[in-house]
Amino acid sequence: MNVHATNYLVHFSNVLMLVSYSVRDILWLRWxxxxxxxxxxxYFLAQPETLWPPVVWALVFTTINLYQITRIYLERRPVALSEDEQKLYDMVFRSLRPREFVSLTLVGEWKTAAAGDRVLTEGKPASSVCIAISGTVQVRKQGRDLGALEPGYVIGTALALTGDPSPVDATFTSTARYMCWPLQSIRSFLDRRPDLRVTLQGLVNRELAGKLERVLSMLAGDTRA
Structure with a gap:
């Protein structure tokens, strides 16, 4: 191959690099x-004296990129959720990608509650964060009913952040299905996945805002009474 003709390969290669820097999808960037x-x-092979170092490095970079491309394709495979997982995802975690959601559920544990089972005990710190996908949780303070929490409500987030004892009892009123994350497990998970921390923090903030609105509504009801 004519050495001067191979110069066009260098130009074309640099055009491809410019295109790679302009795309937003990491998969296309790597391709x-x-x-x-x-x-x-x-071009390196066609020189009067073969330039082996750049050839070797080009192959190294190609191998690394092909490995990362394979990982991306594996991560983007469709995720099959169980019936319970799909219900929980639709209720609370639609802001997460399905594969991120699956990794989060692997840290927790699915449980079936009977009527009377407690998820929060008044005067004791929360040991986990829970979300029910069925059943109702009754909230009481010193034996007084404060209201009921419907499925999809995140229980224990504020207490998990502060570490304070729970000011209320939270008890299932019927058989229920729920996901439970031990606090230590969820903290370790977020330490390993800082990319999910911001997304989950936004979810927690929305949940806390909803709880504040609920408390204000309860106080307004007490005032009218």
Missing amino acids: FAVAAALTNIP
């Missing part, structure tokens, strides 16, 4: 980077 590296190799 363009692979194409750019492979396009350069004939």
Whole structure:
């Protein structure tokens, strides 16, 4: 191959690199980077004295990018959720990608509650964060009913943040299905996945705002009474 003709390969390779920097999808970025590296190799081989170091490095970069491309394709495979997982996802976690949601559920544990089972005990700190997908949770303070929590309500978030004892009892009124995350497990998970911390923090903030609105409504009801 004519050495001067191979100069066009260098130009084409750099055009591919420019395109890779302009795309937003990391998958396409890596594919363009692979194409750019492979396009350069004939130029290095066609020199009067073969330039082996850049050939080797081009192959190294190509191998790394192909490995990452494989990982991306595996991560983007469709996720099959169980009936319980799908229900929980639709209720609370639609802001997460399905695969992120699955990794979160693996940290927790599905439980079936009987009527009378408690998720919060007045005067004791919360040991977990729970979300019911069926059944109702009755909230009481010193034996007085404060209201009922419907499925999809996140129980224990504020207490998990503060570590304070629970000011209320929270008890299932019937058989229920719920997901439970031990506090230590969820904290360790978020330490390993800082990318999910911001998303989950936004969810917690919305939940706390909803709880504040609920408390204000209860106080307004007490005032009218």
